[in-house]
Amino acid sequence: MMQPPGDRLDPLARQHVRRGGTRPPNERGAVIGLEAEPWLEILQAPDRNGLTVTEVCRRYNISRKSYYSYLARYREHGVAGLAPRSRRPKSFPARTSADIEAVVVRVRLDRPQWGARRIRAHLQRAGSTRVPAVSTVHAILRRHGLVGTRSDHGAPSAAMPEQSTTTHRTPSYAGSYT
Numbered sequence: 082m083m084q085p086p087g088d089r090l091d092p093l094a095r096q097h098v099r100r101g102g103t104r105p106p107n108e109r110g111a112v113i114g115l116e117a118e119p120w121l122e123i124l125q126a127p128d129r130n131g132l133t134v135t136e137v138c139r140r141y142n143i144s145r146k147s148y149y150s151y152l153a154r155y156r157e158h159g160v161a162g163l164a165p166r167s168r169r170p171k172s173f174p175a176r177t178s179a180d181i182e183a184v185v186v187r188v189r190l191d192r193p194q195w196g197a198r199r200i201r202a203h204l205q206r207a208g209s210t211r212v213p214a215v216s217t218v219h220a221i222l223r224r225h226g227l228v229g230t231r232s233d234h235g236a237p238s239a240a241m242p243e244q245s246t247t248t249h250r251t252p253s254y255a256g257s258y259t
Contacts, residue, residue, distance in 0.1 A: 117163035120151050124163075177213055177221065184209065185221045197222060 126137045138145050154162035188200050195203070197219035204212045213221070222228040 116165050117160055120155075120163040121160065123148065124152055124155055177217055178211075181209070181211060181213060182221050185213070185218055186225050186227065189222055189225075189227045193227075 123137060123141050123143070126132060126140075127134055130137075132140070134145060134148055138148050151163060184204065185200060188203060189195065192200075197215045200222075201212060201215050201218050219228065
């Protein structure tokens with residue numbers, strides 16, 4: 082029996098279907114989701130439908146560069162290569178060093194009432210070699226769960242009725258001040 086031309090690209094897909102329809106995990110252990118299936122269909126479309134790559138890309142509204150990138154991933158890794166990849170960077174070269182982060186956390190734990198500005202000023206006075214910006218100190222505190230939300234600090238919450246906070250008097254419609 083002759084195989085359809087589209088089956089030339091997917092020997093791994095057929096193999097997984099024969100095993101009871103289970104999806105194989107990719108390199109990171111995540112199970113392949115439905116996102117891989119449309120790409121498999123797109124990659125098989127030129128052979129199956131007799132279209133050119135340009136026509137397929139136009140039909141599915143993708144670039145030819147994306148098509149060939151996914152084709153290379155498919156040829157190298159099979160169906161698992163079509164799964165969405167993480168966009169998270171592999172490294173963070175500008176991230177604050179762990180020792181500076183530990184100092185910021187230690188100061189905050191010693192003085193829980195101090196905020197990012199005061200902690201930064203304390204580090205400057207103490208003669209630290211590299212003092213992070215106020216925003217960085219705040220990000221470190223937030224990352225470690227040491228910064229509360231605004232409602233924790235006495236700001237009116239949604240459950241409390243709103244009170245008038247104006248300090249000036251406004252004239253009423255009758256012309257007198259209320």
